[in-house]
Every structure is written in C-alpha cells, then in structure tokens.
Amino acid sequence: MALSARVVTLKSAARLSADLAFGDTGMIDDIEHVVGLGTRVAAYSPRASLYSRLGEPEVGPDSKPTGRLVFDSRRLRAELLPKAAFVLENEVAAAELDQAILARQNEWLTLYRYADDLFTEIDKASQSKLASLTLLRGLVDDHHNQIEKAYSDEEALNDPLKLIDNPKHDPAIRPTTINTVKLSGVGTVEKGSDMQHEGLGFNGGVPWTHELQHQVYVAGKKTAAGSWEPYTDPEPALVAQQITSIVQSDGITHPRLENHMRHERMVVDLSDELLAASVYSKRIPYLKQIWKNELDGIDLEIRKLQLAYIGTFLFSSFDGSVTATFKQRGDRAKLGEPVARVENDSTLLLSGQVVCAAAPVIGQPIKVVTKQVYGDNASPSLTLNGSVVQVRGVDGLAGRWNVIFEVANSGAVKIPAGYDFDPDPRYTTVSIG
CATH class of the missing domain: 2.40.30 (Elongation Factor Tu (Ef-tu); domain 3)
Structure with missing residues (x-):
C-alpha cells in the first residue's frame, strides 16, 4: 500500500552534472567554437572511441606500410576539435608528437622493415665470425709454440749462424741487422773461358782480386803456381759481386720473453672478442622478438605523447548543456581548475x-x-x-x-x-x- x-x-x-577541468596547465586556445552558456554539448570519450586506434600504422598508396603511425597531431586535431568544449594551446605538444613519429619511421626504414632478411644475414655472419675467432685463437697458440720451439732447439747451438737468432745461452741479445749489397762492373776475360771463381758468375770466369768498381778491368789470371799472367785473347764481360755485412744495435731485446708477452696480449684480446661474439650469438634466436619489443617500446613512447596531446582537448562525458563558465578564450587554466559546468x-x-x-x-x-x-x-x-x-x-x-x-x-x-x-x-x- x-x-x-x-x-x-x-x-x-540535475542527476548528471560535472565541472569540466583540464588535466594539465595551459592557455585556453582562441578558437571560434569554444562553448558558452546554454551551449549543447555531446558526450565524447577518447578512451572508448580513439585509444584503441592510436597505434594504427599508416599505409601508403601502394598499400604497403610507410613506417609512420596514422594519428599524428594533424589527424588527432581533425578528429578531436569538433567534439571538444575547450582546447589548450598545444603547438609544442604537437611538435613533440610529430617528431617522435618521424623518428619512428626512420627506425622502421633502417631496421624493422627488413627484419627477416637482416636476421638471416646476422645469423650467418655471427656463426662465421665465431668460427674465425676460434680458428684464430688456435693459430695464435700454434704461432707461439713454434717460435718457442725454434728458440729451444738444441741443434741451433751447433750452428754459428743460428746463434744470432737463437741464443739459448743468453736470451737477452742485441738485435742484428744483415745487409746485402750487390756490386757490378765490367771486367775482361779470356775468350771461350768457362771458369767460375769466388761466387762470381758471367759468361766465363774471372779471378777475384778486390772489390769491383765501375769500369774496373781485370787483365790477367792466376796460374797454378800463384803468379799472375795476362790473358792471351781477352774480351770485356759484366762482372757481379755480392757483399754481406752484419751489424748489431746497441739495444737489448729478449725474443723469447717478447714472444710470450705478445702471445698473452693476443690471447686477452681474442678472449674478449670471443666472449662478446659468444654472448651475441646467444641473442640471435631471440632477435626478432627483441626487435619487436623495441618497436613496441617506441610505439608506447609515441602513445604517451598522443595521450598528452589528447589531454589538451576538453570533452563532456555526457550529453548536456553548459550552465556555467569559469574561463574564457585566452585565460590560463590550471590543472584541475573548473572551466565550465555541464548538466x-x-x-x-x-x-x-x-x-x-x-x-x-x-x-x-x-x-x-x-x-x-x-x-x-x-x-x-x-x-x-x-x-x-x-x-x-x-x-x-x-x-x-x-x-x-x-x-x-x-x-x-x-x-x-x-x-x-x-x-x-x-x-x-x-x-x-
């Protein structure tokens, strides 16, 4: 009852009543359609109508992606301005958003567009580099061992010429320089002679009496008794002579110790390279996912800028009429400060x-x-x-x-x-x- x-x-x-306020501080933009008292406003929710589309990629005339996102500042403004009750001046926010979208396109064109091809090439190159470094590591050890063996060769002690390079009795030595000079000149020989003497070679033989000078003529030959006698039928011939000199410097070196030092340094360097190459090779199976995560991270940074730009537009969450205004065009609005009431x-x-x-x-x-x-x-x-x-x-x-x-x-x-x-x-x- x-x-x-x-x-x-x-x-x-009114059951539905709200004081509209911006989530940021700024100057209210001087645009013509800003609402006034009695203006009817329609409900608009960016979260319901727009947020799910913010990451939409742009497609070019050839139906292929361009690497950009569709919703740059120009597209967002065209979407939001007709529905907004008030707008803050937002040129800086627009520039930051567009700059990030251009940077995203550059990254996409540089890497992500060719991700499949790059993955294949990187995988091959990594395996090849790792194999080469492993081989080089073995060669370094082999090189070191062979030099060590050469310096510890017992037979070298019996060879006076090897003592210069292999002084097992005294590992600290003075570096030795060996110079070879080839001298040449013109001499006379006996026609039809086939003699060779003291390493001198030509079309015939010639006795070696002293260092040759240009246009030096040797006019005779030694007899069995050791005396000289003239050629009976001489002819000119090119005579060549080679002179070797050995010079030791004043500095002291230690070839075996230096060999060990060079080996250890090369081992350290190669170990670093091998470690880096090995660690990177472990990442390769996950490169595609890593690249996708990186691109998603770029898109999330852009999304933050998109949301910040959207925040410069003020909407009513329900249909109603403006029953009070607290700010006008050109006024400065603070965060959370009421701008207008809608009922x-x-x-x-x-x-x-x-x-x-x-x-x-x-x-x-x-x-x-x-x-x-x-x-x-x-x-x-x-x-x-x-x-x-x-x-x-x-x-x-x-x-x-x-x-x-x-x-x-x-x-x-x-x-x-x-x-x-x-x-x-x-x-x-x-x-x-």
Whole structure:
C-alpha cells in the first residue's frame, strides 16, 4: 500500500552534472567554437572511441606500410576539435608528437622493415665470425709454440749462424741487422773461358782480386803456381759481386720473453672478442622478438605523447548543456581548475524533507504530482515517476525524513534544475510505494 508523504522542502537538481577541468596547465586556445552558456554539448570519450586506434600504422598508396603511425597531431586535431568544449594551446605538444613519429619511421626504414632478411644475414655472419675467432685463437697458440720451439732447439747451438737468432745461452741479445749489397762492373776475360771463381758468375770466369768498381778491368789470371799472367785473347764481360755485412744495435731485446708477452696480449684480446661474439650469438634466436619489443617500446613512447596531446582537448562525458563558465578564450587554466559546468536534466534528483507515517525505503517507487508548475492557473500539471535513492532520519517520532528521489524528466514540459516545489499539499503531493 502506498504511503502518502507531505512535502516540507523539495528542490530539483540535475542527476548528471560535472565541472569540466583540464588535466594539465595551459592557455585556453582562441578558437571560434569554444562553448558558452546554454551551449549543447555531446558526450565524447577518447578512451572508448580513439585509444584503441592510436597505434594504427599508416599505409601508403601502394598499400604497403610507410613506417609512420596514422594519428599524428594533424589527424588527432581533425578528429578531436569538433567534439571538444575547450582546447589548450598545444603547438609544442604537437611538435613533440610529430617528431617522435618521424623518428619512428626512420627506425622502421633502417631496421624493422627488413627484419627477416637482416636476421638471416646476422645469423650467418655471427656463426662465421665465431668460427674465425676460434680458428684464430688456435693459430695464435700454434704461432707461439713454434717460435718457442725454434728458440729451444738444441741443434741451433751447433750452428754459428743460428746463434744470432737463437741464443739459448743468453736470451737477452742485441738485435742484428744483415745487409746485402750487390756490386757490378765490367771486367775482361779470356775468350771461350768457362771458369767460375769466388761466387762470381758471367759468361766465363774471372779471378777475384778486390772489390769491383765501375769500369774496373781485370787483365790477367792466376796460374797454378800463384803468379799472375795476362790473358792471351781477352774480351770485356759484366762482372757481379755480392757483399754481406752484419751489424748489431746497441739495444737489448729478449725474443723469447717478447714472444710470450705478445702471445698473452693476443690471447686477452681474442678472449674478449670471443666472449662478446659468444654472448651475441646467444641473442640471435631471440632477435626478432627483441626487435619487436623495441618497436613496441617506441610505439608506447609515441602513445604517451598522443595521450598528452589528447589531454589538451576538453570533452563532456555526457550529453548536456553548459550552465556555467569559469574561463574564457585566452585565460590560463590550471590543472584541475573548473572551466565550465555541464548538466543533463533528463533525470532529476529531488532532495528535501518529507513527513510520512513510516520510513521510506531505498528502492521504493515514488510519484510526485505538482500542479501549477509556474505558479498560475495556466501552468500545466506534471507527474514525475522515480524511486527513493537516499533516506536519512531527522525526527522519527514526528515522521520527518530527509530524502532524495530520482525521477525522469523527459516530458514535453520539464522541471528545470534548481526548481523549488511548493510544499502546499494542494499543489504538490508525494506517494511512496
């Protein structure tokens, strides 16, 4: 059975009401369509309508990706500006976003576009390098061992010429330089002679008497008795002579120790290279995933800039009308500072105090009938249907209750927000249940 309630006070308010504020600080942009009092605004949610598309790649006229993302500042502005209530000046945010998208395209053209081909080439090159370094490491050891063996060869001690290079008796030696000079000149020989003497070679033989000078003529030959006698039938011939000199420097070297030192240095260097190559080879099976993660990371950085740019546009989350403005074009808006109030009066909250025999219960249906809405006999009567959404006891013994009713306000004639209902029961009645 419905309870009859008498109104003590009852006032309407829009069920949906919000003070719009930016999530950043900046100057309100001087654009023509910025809303004013009484302007109707439509609900828009970037999260629901746009966020899922922010990472969309751009496709060129050839239906192939360009490496850019579709939503740069120009495309976002075209998408958002018609739906925005207010906009902050955002040229810097736009430039940072576009710069990041261009950098992303450069990275994509440099690496990610050819990821499959590069992976194959890198895999082959890594395996080849690792094999070469392993082989080189073995050659370094072999080179060292062969030199060590040469310096420890017992037979070298019996060879006076090898003692210069292989002084096992004294490993610290002075470096030796061997110079060879070839001298040539013209001499005379006996026609038809085939003699060879002291390493001198030509078309015939010639005795070696002294170092040759240019245009030196040897006019005779030694006899068996050791005396000289002239040629009976001489002829000129080219004579060549080779002279070898051995010079030791004043510096002291230690070839065997230096061999060990060079070997250890090469082993250290090659060990570093081998380690780096081995570690990198372990990454190669995961290179495609690594590259994908890197590209996704770039896209996430761009997404941050896209979201920051979107944050310079202010939207209403529901359809409604602007009922108050706190900032105008050219004003500076601080983070969280209200810029405008938007209200939707299609559903009202009626708050006040009523008197009834029993406590209203949340969720109970209610009906509010008001006559002469505008205070004259010509004013229409309205019936508002809804439910109890809040109850607070004020004086239970007297049957007084603070209540809030939620009612639909969608008729041809509407109750305005902020309307005070007449408490006279001749004009306003409330039934609960």
